[in-house]
Amino acid sequence: MASAIRPPRDLNHNGTVEPYEDPAQPVERRVADLLGRMTLEEKAGLLFQTILTMNPDGTLVERADAPGGAPTTELITGRSMNHFNLMGSGGPRAMAEWHNRLQELAADTRLGIPVTLASDPRHSFTDNxxxxxxxxxxxxxxxxxxxAALGDADLVREYADTVRREYLSVGIRVALHPQIDLATEPRWARGNGTFGADAELSSRLVGPYLEGLRGGDRIGPHSVSAMVKHFPGGGPQKDGEDPHFVYGREQVYPGGFFDxxxxxxxxxxxAGVTQIMPYYGMPVGTEHEEVGFGFNRGIITGLLxxxxxxxxxxxxxxxxxxDAPIMGNLFPARAWGVEHLGPLERIWKVLDAGADQFGGEACPELVVELVRSGRLEESRVDVSAARLLREKFRLGLFDDPFVDPDLAEATVGAAAFRAQGAAAQRRALxxxxxxxxxxxRTPSGDRRPPRLYVEGMxxxxxxxxxAVVLTDDPGEADFAVLRLDTPHEPRPGADSVYERGFHRGRLDFPAERLKEILRLLDTVPTIVVIHLERPAVIPEIAQRCVALIGAFGASDEAVGDVILGHATPEGRLPFQLPRTMDEVTHGRPDSPHESTDPLFDFGHGLRLAPRHP
Known part of the structure; x- marks a missing residue:
């Protein structure tokens, strides 16, 4: 059944229903009407999306040194901006009330253009x-x-639908995900946010993900729009480094796997995606200009x-x-290949490349300057402004941008959603x-509960x-459970919170730590559980443990349930686990499933037979 058309809102406060204010009008007519009423400054404001934070009580952050570069009121009323990325969180009611305050502020502007609020992923365990x-x-x-370890399209759709419902309740209308890069370079820090290394698997799951976020076949007032990233695929990073940092700016294709x-x-x-984000990296050794993808006309206009x-x-x-420092005066993400250009020239190059919006920036006056100086046609600004307005209209933001704080409290973290997520954690082990x-179970069929030593959880x-008797002495235990994280290699001098959030470098344990682990494994039969945010190199551990479980985001309770047989693990590896670091360092970053002798191959995962009393 079609939803009832809402009565028009008098967005420009003139007492007349303009076409752009009328929900009964086609989207394209509303876009054209509004675009014709906008000043250049208002159009330019659409082209920028920056970070906002909220006060814990749901009030607006009005500090001059706020992460977005200015007080919230200044960004909306002074710079005509209305796209923001919420960093951080609060209680559901506070988030909903904060969002409504943003919309009230936007409603008081000349044309009443509503805010579109976006978010990075916030439904798992990563905290970068x-x-x-x-x-x-x-x-x-x-x-x-x-x-991806489950490869269950219906579960992915259910997950994304849950994200949609929780996001909608607090006013988040754009998901800065899914991340559909391929994790073909095992050392890359961003592999944890992907569906793994296999293009067919990722391609099969992205459609259900988008359907779940949309809440159906097409975007509407019930939808969250997805911004998939990072075009044209951010995985093939030289040496597995990340292009947030100067030592990771090169993206390479020695295996010829660009396509x-x-x-x-x-x-x-x-599948109908409406928003895409290119990455920081610059292609090296390809037909394309060696500049960051956001500046790359061959990539955005020619290819995409x-x-x-x-x-x-x-x-x-x-x-x-x-080149703004991110997270304070810490570590900048730069404009690779165009470092020599000033801000005006970079703005022009991004627009000439075919992009529409500048993430993490709040300088619409530079677009205005380019047009006023004759270096940029206003018609080019209109093309991007129309795309951005069209999305707002499709999402129903012009007709009803506000949310219900009571509903937010009832929806975010609802018991049914938590139960679904907890069940998925167990299945994915x-x-x-x-x-x-x-x-x-107790060794040799003994009916007494096993004595268990636990470390790392x-x-x-x-x-x-x-079910078990716990002991703090591994020498007295029948079994041990050891929970580990995938090793990573901190950079010398990497003293910023921002940089430490990227786990990269070597995938094997340092010699002394490995000795400690193997000492426990040699003392008592040990079940090892390792969080595989990247493909760990653990041949000695795999050989000497009595059980090995890969985790991809699971609570300690989920791990306990699977080990004790109260839940059934179903996961299969979404990438290979290499046997040696030498194999990794000599591999080709763009090549999938490259090892001919992996420790465990893509798709490996054992099934457990149920225990009977």
Whole structure:
């Protein structure tokens, strides 16, 4: 049943229903009418999306040194901006009230153009301020790698639908995800946010993800719009470094797999995605100009728009124009290949490349200056402004931008959503080794509960009646459980919170730490659980443990349930686990499933037989 058309809002406060204010009018007529009423300054404001934070009580942040570069009121009323990315969180009611205050501020502007609020992922375990936020009040699910480990399109759709419902309740209308890069370079820090290394798997899951966020076949007032990233695929990073940093700016294709990395984006376009973000990296050794993808006309106009037929919104990654430090005066994400250009020239080059919006920037006056000086046609600004307005109209923001704080409290982290996420965490756990110990039981059929030593997670994660007896002495235990994280290699001098959030470098444990681990494994039969945010190199551990479980975002309680047999793990590896670091360092960053002798291959995952009393 079609929803009733809402009565028009008098957005420009003149007592007359203009076409852009009338919900009964077609979207294209509303866009054209509003665009014709806008000043150049108002159009330019549409082209910028920057970070906002909120006060814990839901009030607006009005400090001059706020992360967005100015007080909130100044950004909306002074710079005509109305696209923002919420960093941080609060309680559901406070988030909803903060969002409504933003919309009230926007409603008082000359044309009443509503705010579009975006968010990085916030439904899992990652807590890197540059890429994703820990779930907090929202329901908690496996990382995207965990969804890929299950490969269940229906579950992905259910997950994205839950994200949609929780986001909508607090006013978030654009998801800065899914991340459909391919994690073909094992050392790359961003692999954790992907569906793994396989193009076919990622392509199969992106459509259901978009459907879940939309809440159906097309975008409407019930939808969250997805901004997929990072075109044309951010995985093939030289040496596995990340282009947020100067030592990671090069993206390379020694294996000739450039088109392989495009496959998930082709699938996303076929599934109706309306927003895409290119990455920071610059292609090296290809037919394309060696400049960052956000400045790259061959990539955005030639490849994305002309060859792939995408006519939606292209938003750059954050802070390309001013080399602005991210997270304070810490570490900048720069404009690779065009460092010599000033802000005006960079603005022009991004627009000439075919992008529509500048992420992490708040300088619409530079677009105005380019037009007033004759260096940029206003008609070019109109093209991007129309795309951005069209999305606002489709999302229903002009007709009803406000949310209900009571509904937000009832929706965010609702018991049903938390239960769904918890069940998915358990299913996504991936058994790699099992010497007939899982589900856990007492050795030799003894009816007494096994004595269990636990390290790396709370021992009470196994408090399930009389299922086990806990001991703090591994020498007295029948079994041990050891929970580990994938190793990473901190950079010398990397003293910023921002840079430390990127786990990259070597994938094997340092010699002394490995000795400690193997000492425990040699003392007591040990079940090892390792969080595989990247493909760890763990041949000695795999050989000497009695069971090995890969985790892709799972609570301690979820791990305990699987080990004790109260839940059934179903995961399969979404990438290969290499056997040696030498194999990794000599590999080709763009090549999928390259190892001919991996420790565990893509798709490996054991099934557990149920235990009977």
């Amino acid at each position: 301020p540059a890429t994703a936020m820990r779930s907090g009040p929202f329901s908690q699910w496996p990382e995207p790698l965990g969804l 392989y990395h495009l496959k998930p984006f082709r699938a996303a376009i076929a 728009r002309e060859r792939l037929g995408f006519d939606g919104i292209v938003c750059t990654d954050w802070a390309l124009i001013h 991936t058994v790699l080794v099992n010497d007939d110990v899982l589900p856990l 709370p021992a009470d994660s196994f408090a399930r009646g009389d």
